[in-house]
Amino acid sequence: MSNICSCPATERSRLAPAPIAKILRQALAEPGLIDAEDSAALFHDLSFMAERCRAAQRAFPENALHTLAIKANPLVPALRRAAHLGMGMEAASLVELHLALAAGVAPSRIVFDSPVKTEAELALALEKGVHINADSLEELARIARLRQARASESVVGLRVNPQIGIGVIAQTSVAGGDSKFGAPVNEQRAAIIAAFESYPWLSALHVHIGSQGCKLPLLVSGVSAVFALAQEINRRWAAPRIRVFDVGGGLPVAYRDDETPPTVAEYAQALRRAMPELFTPSWRLITEFGRFIQANAGWVASRIEYVKAGAQPTLVAHVGADLFLRRCYRPEDWHHDLFLTDGAGRIKTGPTRRYTVAGPLCFAGDVLARQLALPEAQPGDFLIIRDAGAYTLSMWSRYNSRQIPKVIGYDGDGFTLLRRRESLTELAAFWGA
Numbered sequence: 001m002s003n004i005c006s007c008p009a010t011e012r013s014r015l016a017p018a019p020i021a022k023i024l025r026q027a028l029a030e031p032g033l034i035d036a037e038d039s040a041a042l043f044h045d046l047s048f049m050a051e052r053c054r055a056a057q058r059a060f061p062e063n064a065l066h067t068l069a070i071k072a073n074p075l076v077p078a079l080r081r082a083a084h085l086g087m088g089m090e091a092a093s094l095v096e097l098h099l100a101l102a103a104g105v106a107p108s109r110i111v112f113d114s115p116v117k118t119e120a121e122l123a124l125a126l127e128k129g130v131h132i133n134a135d136s137l138e139e140l141a142r143i144a145r146l147r148q149a150r151a152s153e154s155v156v157g158l159r160v161n162p163q164i165g166i167g168v169i170a171q172t173s174v175a176g177g178d179s180k181f182g183a184p185v186n187e188q189r190a191a192i193i194a195a196f197e198s199y200p201w202l203s204a205l206h207v208h209i210g211s212q213g214c215k216l217p218l219l220v221s222g223v224s225a226v227f228a229l230a231q232e233i234n235r236r237w238a239a240p241r242i243r244v245f246d247v248g249g250g251l252p253v254a255y256r257d258d259e260t261p262p263t264v265a266e267y268a269q270a271l272r273r274a275m276p277e278l279f280t281p282s283w284r285l286i287t288e289f290g291r292f293i294q295a296n297a298g299w300v301a302s303r304i305e306y307v308k309a310g311a312q313p314t315l316v317a318h319v320g321a322d323l324f325l326r327r328c329y330r331p332e333d334w335h336h337d338l339f340l341t342d343g344a345g346r347i348k349t350g351p352t353r354r355y356t357v358a359g360p361l362c363f364a365g366d367v368l369a370r371q372l373a374l375p376e377a378q379p380g381d382f383l384i385i386r387d388a389g390a391y392t393l394s395m396w397s398r399y400n401s402r403q404i405p406k407v408i409g410y411d412g413d414g415f416t417l418l419r420r421r422e423s424l425t426e427l428a429a430f431w432g433a
Ligand SMILES: Cc1ncc(COP(=O)(O)O)c(C=O)c1O
Pocket: 069, 072, 090, 113, 208, 210, 211, 212, 248, 249, 250, 251, 288, 289, 290, 291, 292
């Protein structure tokens, strides 16, 4: 299966309308892949995802551990592909920890970052030798107690909030003055240093600035602030105490053609310029990219069920706020490019008119776009939603109990089912039937 775009393999333009429509036509022609019941399907370009993993690996030192933030897209077959490329995993819950193990990732290459780890979860992580980032000094004290009762090879770090300010999307910014995450550096600097005195096994620091909406200078200044603290702590001991430094995720991606976020190489270069020592072999650098690896790789094709006439004609599609929760609830922060193909997957062109693009759910805010100029639409056409590979399926809403669509992966070898469509029985069972 060839991609018709000759642009670089990690560029968003690889998944421009023409290549997407070509894949859709191939999928429609593949016997048994898209059935009549598939009113919508998610697609994931696994080659693109792999290229983004490789780009991260190339940009940072060879001994860096790149963990893929599972929360962005937890599909295990895709995680398994990433693991084969040498990616570790970042897990934000017990189940994500199990997904990482199911994807074949060695415990020492899993970073456990949940903000609410129970004693049982911490004990399991310690016993398995998973890297744990404590979210607070209180959690460190709990880990200390649990360590007394069991031997562990876990690297343990502490998440520090550098309190350097927020990006353009407040709700995904976590390095402001009052973030719920991490130990706040301004209020707890002395206590953080004291924790290293108290806990000889504490050997790492962790920082994450935000997800999307954080510009390069904000990312670099947040990471630099916590790295300066790591160096300050190291200077207090004859042999450095901290050798593992986790810079988190947060590399933004483009959701529009005119957006030019930094490449991962530019991000690494900016970090290296600010912190040359972090890029020397005496440090083990960890990254936790999610959106950068997954977002642009995914797209959705939904049948248009109705075209409702009126002053403001409305297209009714089969995905809305269930899959695009952020877009529907905070449209000013989140955008997806949309386009139409006909029922055979040919891009629609011609004179446009303004449409409301609505989802299938029973509430007024279930709208993907308003006043959007699209060519004349008709039932049976496909609505294509781009850049849907991160923080979409992982945020699926159960409202109105619609079945999760199937997810189709593809690469040079063809199509593979990453997740089958949820059955009526599975969904009914979810509600106790
Ligand atoms: C601790 C942590 N690490 C990594 C990530 C991944 O961020 P992104 O997908 O923007 O790379 C997140 C996202 O919220 C996070 O909270």
